[in-house]
Amino acid sequence: MPPPRPIPLPVLLVAALTGCATTWHGPVSDHFDGAHFRTPGAPQLQSGLLTWVTDRHPGTWKAYRDEPTGPRPPARVASGGMRVTFINHATTLVQLDGVNVLTDPIFSERCSPVAFAGPKRVRPPGLSLTQLPRIDAVVLSHNHYDHLDLPTLRAVQDLFPNVRIFAGAGNRALLEHAGLRNVTELDWWDARQVLGITVRSVPNQHFANRGLFDAATTLWSAWVLEGSAGRAYFAGDTAYGPHFAQAAERLGPMRLAVLPIGAYKPEWFMSPVHLSPVEAVRAAHDLKATLAVPMHFGTFELADDGETEAAELVRGQAPFAVLDFGEGRDVPLEGAAR
Secondary structure (H helix, E strand, C coil): CCCCCCCCHHHHHHHHHHCCCCCCCCCCECCECCCCECCCCCCCCCCCHHHHHHCCCCCCCCCCCCCCCCCCCCCCCCCCCEEEEEEECCEEEEEECCEEEEECCCCCCECCCCCCCCCECCCCCCCCHHHCCCCCEEECCCCCCCCCCHHHHHHHHHHCCCCEEEEECCCHHHHHHCCCCCEEEECCCCEEEECCEEEEEECCCCCCCCCCCCCCCCCCCEEEEEECCEEEEECCCCCCCCHHHHHHHHHCCCCEEEEECCCCCCHHHHCCCCCCHHHHHHHHHHCCCCEEEEECCCCCCCCCCCCCHHHHHHCCCCCECCCCCCCEEECCCCCCCC
């Protein structure tokens, strides 16, 4: 199958300049003031972008190279089973109780509002689109281009017309304008059922914007998938904070935690929005995770950490298992020896 079809340049340029204003009309809350979202208690974003970009010390990244894809995942896992496959960046396939969920899918060459510029991948995805089993649901953590990739979402919908798409509050207008169907936007702690499992939006600490004028007008979320197989936690993009322990206290221990580890340097600038590898280990313990799988590394050069640096720092740290691109792993039962 060819790569996802690019969106026409004029549309992308308009999106890059204007973003997409929220259509969310939920009640004012601790994280929504009626117009903008925030993570309660989170530190302010650093204002030193110019300092960073003019005095960068980037780690080593290899040039683009073709890599073989991994083996085709099983079509389903049985009731009570849980499996995770790392595809690339924040894209994973989580299979539980016979339901297949794709997280933040991106198969495009670049994560950018335009097709000719912006961060470019250094290797292909670990699975091709045609290797995917039937996808029942997609969860989107927030609207940044490396996490909400419209060409990929349209390609997934073309392959699986009945797929359901879940996103944080305020994101439905953008998705439906791009031709996507079956879109559900959820506020934190809201949930829906998909083929017997529960898909729940939960708090995390990040930010959102697609353009210059839409900052914080849509919600960023982590996601918990729950069924008889237990709970799988997908963090999306997030900094470290009390939300990890809060999710475990409110919902119970996580059988699986998929946690970001990359784009964390320089820490003085990135720490309000991105986990460091050390913090990811701490988060896995806060979540009481039986297995933690890292993501958000080794695909796009987005910060100053090197291509493999973050993965090497969590390798061997319980309960982490660093998966190769395209590698799948059956998740042990909750409480199993780590």
